[in-house]
Amino acid sequence: MTGGDDSDRQAGDPHALGGGGGDLGRRPGHWISDEPWDAETDLQALDRKDLDASTTTLIWRRFKRNKLAVLSGLFLLIMYLMLPVAGFFAPYHPQARNTDAIYAPPQEIDIFTAGHFLVTYPTVSEIDMATFQPKFTADYDDPRPLRWLTSCGDPWSFLGLGETAFRLICPPEGSDLYLIGADRLGRDIFSRLLHGAQLSLTVGLIGVTISFGIGMVLGGFAGYFGGWLDAAVQRSIEIIRSMPELPIWLALSAAIPANWGPVAVFFMISVILGLLDWPGLARAVRSKFLSLREEDYVRAAELMGASTTRIVGSHMMPNFMSHLVASATLSIPTMILGETALSLLGLGLRPPAVSWGLMLNDALDLTAVEIYPWLLAPMIPVILVVLAFNFLGDGLRDALDPYS
Amino acid sequence: MASDRAMRTETRASGRAEDGASTPLLDVRGLGVRFGDRRTGMEVVSGVDFHLMRGETLAIVGESGSGKTVSGKALLRILPKGASVSAGTAMFAGRDGRPPRDLLALSRSDMRAVRGGSISMIFQEPMSSLSPLHTIGDQTAEAVRLHTDLRGAAVRDRCLEVFDQVGFPDPARAYDAYPFELSGGLRQRAMIAMALVCGPDLMIADEPTTALDVTTQAQVLDLIKRLQKDMGLAVILVTHDLGVVANMADRVVVMRKGRVVETGTTEDILERPGHGYTRALIAAAPELPVGKPVHHGGVPDPIFWARNLSKTYAGRRSGIGAAAPEIKAVRNVELAVGRGETMAVVGESGSGKSTIAKLMLRAEEPDAGAEVGFKGADGEVLDVTALSGAALKAFRARVQIVFQDPYASLSPRMAVMDILTEPLRVHGKGGDRERRERAAEMMRKVGLSPEHLSRFPHAFSGGQRQRISIARALMLEPELLVCDEPTSALDVSVQAQVLALLKELRDEMGLSYLFISHDLTVVADLADRVAVMRRGRIVEEGPATLLFENPQHPYTRALIAASPEPDLSRRLDLAAVARGAGEPETWPEPFAYSGDQAPGLVEVAPGHFVRCAA
DSSP, X not given: OOSHHHHHHHHXXXXXXXXOSSOTTOOTTOEEXXXXXXXXXXXXXXXXXXXXXXXXXXXXXXXXXXXXXXXXXXXXXXXXXXXXXXXXXXXXXXXXOOGGGTTOXXXXXXXXXXXXXXXXXXEEEEEETTTTEEEEEEOTTOOEEOEEEEEEEEEEEEXXXXXEEEEEEEOOTTSOOOTTOBOTTOOBXXXXXXXXXXXXXXXXXXXXXXXXXXXXXXXXXXXXXXXXXXXXXXHHHXXXXXXXXXXXXXXXXXXXXXXXXHHHHHHHHHHHHHHHHHHHHHHXXXXXXXXXXXXXHHHHHHHTTOOHHHIIIIIIHHHHHHHHHHHHHHHHHHHHHHHHHHHHTTSSOOTTSOOHHHHXXXXXXXXXXXXXXXXXXXXXXXXXXXXXXXXXXXXHHHHSOOOO | OHHHHHHHHHHHHHHHHHOGGGOOXXXXXXXXXXXXXXXXXXXXXXXXEEEEOTTOEEEEEOOTTSSHHHHHHHHHTOOOTTEEEEEEEEEEOOTTOOOOEEGGGOOHHHHHHHBTTTEEEXXXXXXXXXXXXXXXXXXXXXXXXXXXXXXXXXXXXHHHHHHHHXXXXXXXXXXXXXXXXXXXXXXXXXXXXXXXTTOOSEEEEESTTTTSOHHHHHXXXXXXXXXXXHHTOEXXXXXXXXXXXXXXXXXXXXXXXXXXXXXXXXXXXXXSOOSHHHHHHHHHSOOOOOXXXXXXXXXXXXXXXXEEEEEEEOOOOOXXXXXXXXXEEEEEEEEEEETTOEEEEEOOTTSSHHHHHHHHTTSSOOOTTOEEEEEOTTOOEEEGGGOOHHHHHHHHHHEEEEOSOTTTSSOXXXXXXXXXXXXXXXXXXSOHHHHHHHHHHHHHHTTOOGGGGGSOGGGSOHHHHHHHHHHHHHTTOOSEEEEEXXXXXXXXXXXXXXHHHHHHHHHHHTOEEEEEESOHHHHTTTOSEEEEEETTEEEEXXXXXXXXXXXXXXXXXXXXXXXOOSOTTSOOOHHHHHHHSSOGGGSOTTTOOOTTOOOOEEEEETTEEEEXXX
């Protein structure tokens, strides 16, 4: 198909490519670029300069591009850093009752009044004899400034190490400070939200640690050894997955002895949530193990004579840990919601513990929505935290494969 | 340059007005493709000019990253996400007699009518281009209904006619078959049938045979050529293989890094290449040796050998109780690697060649009765099948492996330094400093700068990574290297460099190689002995020169005949391919056998064995 007649046609073709550089003496249609070329330069040149960094750096670089995930991460970081010093930010002790402030609505705060910065007004409550609802009236002629960085109220404890009554904000002298209102015992909802975060946010971490541990061990064994062990783990995963989640939670929580202290109950709730959550992680670990086993670099390590510990520890683990961190991040919100649901139903944490679910437990009836809507305030942090974890997890997952 | 181009375009335009008969079917000018947006994007193709006459085959040749595939896809405007045509025109003069239209400026609906109608495309991977849930017939008929007025039974008739043309043995059965029921070659035929069923003017074939075995490739190439002649079809053949070009193309466009390097007739390019890059590409294309001195004889001093090596895999159960037949991947293989020599095992996919390497390295356990021996430089003979614990670990240090895929064989989490020093750490050899020095020395030996030691594998190209893999394999100073298709994932020019490196290292370090490949031409230069495998058995084995000069077995002859070479005087010999490429039952006497009734190996010359009835 190439041959004499072919070149004839080429020669007579007015559309043949002519011109170009360096083709003097060549036949028409034979065009040669005058771009230089050197075989040696290709050998040392890096192919992808942009990928020349450790995986962690590359993942971080890509993660940073997702603004929403970074923002969520920051939000969660601030939340968790605040947990041990929640008492410092809360104007009241979570159990401090004030019979004059039962169902007090969020209080008015003025930014500049009478030469003071941030003032409140003393509020008097009286029962409206027609509706039997407390009625609050503020005395606007008597502005009182908030007190900053001083001691007031009942002391709070810092990680059980010591107690202090030193706070960021204190209510003004002779007045109250209910930023988002008070509950049916006259306790400050804002302070209780901050203290409730301590339990509500850690329940997820403890639960995920437990499910992570179980999932890693069982999934790892199933994936690495295969055979009957794999089959057994797989079947138990399927059984656990097929059980309805909420009734199991309920049954297990109801089995916690009623005379246990709040801390023990809290711990048991975390354990229960963790025990029921591991199948997802175990599956992820198992499938990662199975696919990594087939990777050439793992086989290369095997054929190098490396021990199983080394293969798993330095070749497989680093390559799937990041995936697991992402899946774990995505399963924390389930646990937080689980705790909230259990406490709401009265089967989770018990008073005097404070958690977001328990606070919502006060808002179980219609009056809350109708007359005291501020009792529903704990829903907002729950929603924010769950969303933040989801955004963060999604961002991590998307950043995991930085090589494209 | 710009004014030059403007002038050329002008003369072309006037030529077109005078002479309508020689209007190109497709005339591409200054095609540019960009990834990303206008500001930060990267130009991956720029200033590409070519044209194509009716009934002509134009080959776009280039290595990975040359922009050849993107150029082909840009014509049909099926670019991947993020890519867009940034410049140029592509005037296409369809058969309908209308004036040429610019494909790059057509409306979406006009473009849809062109795709699959007057221009069709076939892709590299036939399985992923066919819908697994529809029969071949359904998928082909859909194209007919979309682009023609045929309806009802006429559609089916048209499909069957094309199926017959592309060489389906039973068109009616193919019509009702699902893609997974067909072999790779038949799937590619189905793709071609779908591309041709609407009678297009132009077919763009993107690496149409790269995923196929050589013998199947030869048949598919022949089919495309025959159909093209019958239907007056123009073909744009996108390929990296100059051998395929030599057998198929009328004219060639050579591309590198998104630019055209050289254009001309196939004859011009292959016999009078003008650009240094084209010359290097042609020089890199592997060729079968001609007229080398012939060596006779067996393996005098084997270092690594196997006898009675078999591997049977249990069949996957297809339903409750129904046990599938077991798969015999390797059957009674006997082979030996000579000290300081290269033993090549060649076979197509599924021949069991890689399994042999795994069995001999104890990555998998062979069936009972196998014997694998290793005799190191110290003269001690090891029974490899019986090794365990520390003895096995010591053996691993003496026999190392280089894998096929350089992208998968280096852990993405480790820096090159860690990758290279790991074998020493595993075997507890040397101190920290010695290990680092040895890694630097090894980098220099494989042609890379020791400065790259702190980098991570993903920064390197495929060829550089394969060099790192080789360096890792050599860190423990092994006596034997198993190379499992070490170059099949690389570009041709890189392949030539890596093969040269392997040869140099072998001679310098006194290594012996067991070299697995699917391509006879790749091993031609390196191998001292070659074993050809088919369906788990060695069908012919002997000294390389003897085997290439005087192949005895029809399958070996088919492999040699099917290897495309960038040499216009050595075309594919399809008669020889047809004789030997089929199943063992179809081979001529005395080579034919069926099932387990294989004849033994007969020594036809000293050290040259052929499987045939004595």
